Amino acid sequence: MDRRSLIKNAGIAGVLAAGVAPAVHAQAAVRWRLATSFPKSLETLHGCAVKFSETVKALSGGKFEVSVHAAGELVPAFGIVDALAEDSLEMGETASYYYTGKHPAFVFGCAVPFGLTAQQTQAWKHHGNGRKLMDELYDRYNFFGLSALNTGTQMGGWYRKEIKTPADFQGLKMRLGGGVFGESMAKLGVVAQNMPVGEVYQALEKGTLDAVEFVGPYDDEKLGFNKVAKYYYYGAWWEGGADLEFFINKKAFAKLSPENQAIIRAAAEVAYNDGTSKYMYLNPTSLKRLVGSGTQLKRFPKAVVEAGFKSAQEVYKEHSAKDALFKKIFEDMRAFQRDQVLWNRISELAFTQDMSTLKI
DSSP states (O other): OOHHHHHHHHHHHHHIIIIIHHHHHHTOOEEEEEEESSOTTOTTHHHHHHHHHHHHHHHTTTSEEEEEEOTTTSSOTTOHHHHHHTTOOSEEEEOGGGGTTTOGGGGGGTOOTTOOOHHHHHHHHHTSSHHHHHHHHHGGGTEEEEEEEEOOSOOOEEESSOOOSGGGGTTOEEEOOSTHHHHHHHHTTOEEEOOOGGGHHHHHHHTSOSEEOOSOHHHHHHHTGGGTOOEEEEOOSSOSSOEEEEEEEHHHHHTSOHHHHHHHHHHHHHHHHHHHHHHHHHHHHHHHHHHHTTOEEEEOOHHHHHHHHHHHHHHHHHHHHHOHHHHHHHHHHHHHHHHHHHHHHHTHHHHHHHHHHSOO
8 A cells, every 4th residue: 555545544534533433422322231030041031031122122223222131140030129229220020029028019010819810910000000009119119110921820830749638738848939929828838939940940859849830831841840840730829920020220211212212112012922922822832742741730629729719818918907008009909800800701711611612
């Protein structure tokens, strides 16, 4: 390269440095971090956050990026609320009932015994008072919530021994969700353990746990629970539709442009629809494989369900007497649910019962 060419190129570089570079800098991507409570191996639960991230990037033309971090990478599996309260994280994806140690009403954001189905939860949150009431609680910890996915009605879990009567729960060491469910099962004699799912297999294998409930066939098969417990129960009453949520730091959200705020909300809707329908698609095939490989599928006896209902009502009553917000949310959910049950009797329940008797 001759001297004149070198000067010419240097001049162009100077123009780029002085003129173009500031323009590029002005368009630099907004970058957030999203921590989940789940391992990467669960492309359902953790994958929901990945879908959210991909959608944000696509909708923003690459100007807004959200990095996704599995449990333990940025914060512990159950450390998301603390990180949001301390402004050290922009958002998380988790189950609200993991945080009932902070306030018992956290449980209503996800699922409660004898609570709502997936569709009912969405109706309560979007068109009833559900989202407004939960954000009244979440506001105390510097975040608000958006639904991330719903697992649908969950299974009753894996057991080393059969559950024939309520007495079979006595002394049973069981991994289960927190809050009302854990407390109501404790009344039946269960020794409740709320541990990250990544630790469950080893605990069940070693006998530290006698039983585990998590989600349903697809996730349970992937986690290998069928290899260490052979009895798989259904007819579970504790999670008619578990709603996982995106918890979003309020200060970080307020700093976004209106366009990026809209992108966050739209991406959450995309992730919810993708994740919720994915469970409907994957669970039936996984259940057939589990049963085909020797899993013994069993339904909880009526007496067990009735005992679970009685103990849950006792816990609801106890918390309502002690905490006004818990009572407010519980009573609103129950009033909404009563109308839903009436409608369900002549809509989906009737249709489902008819379909189950027909050969299709």
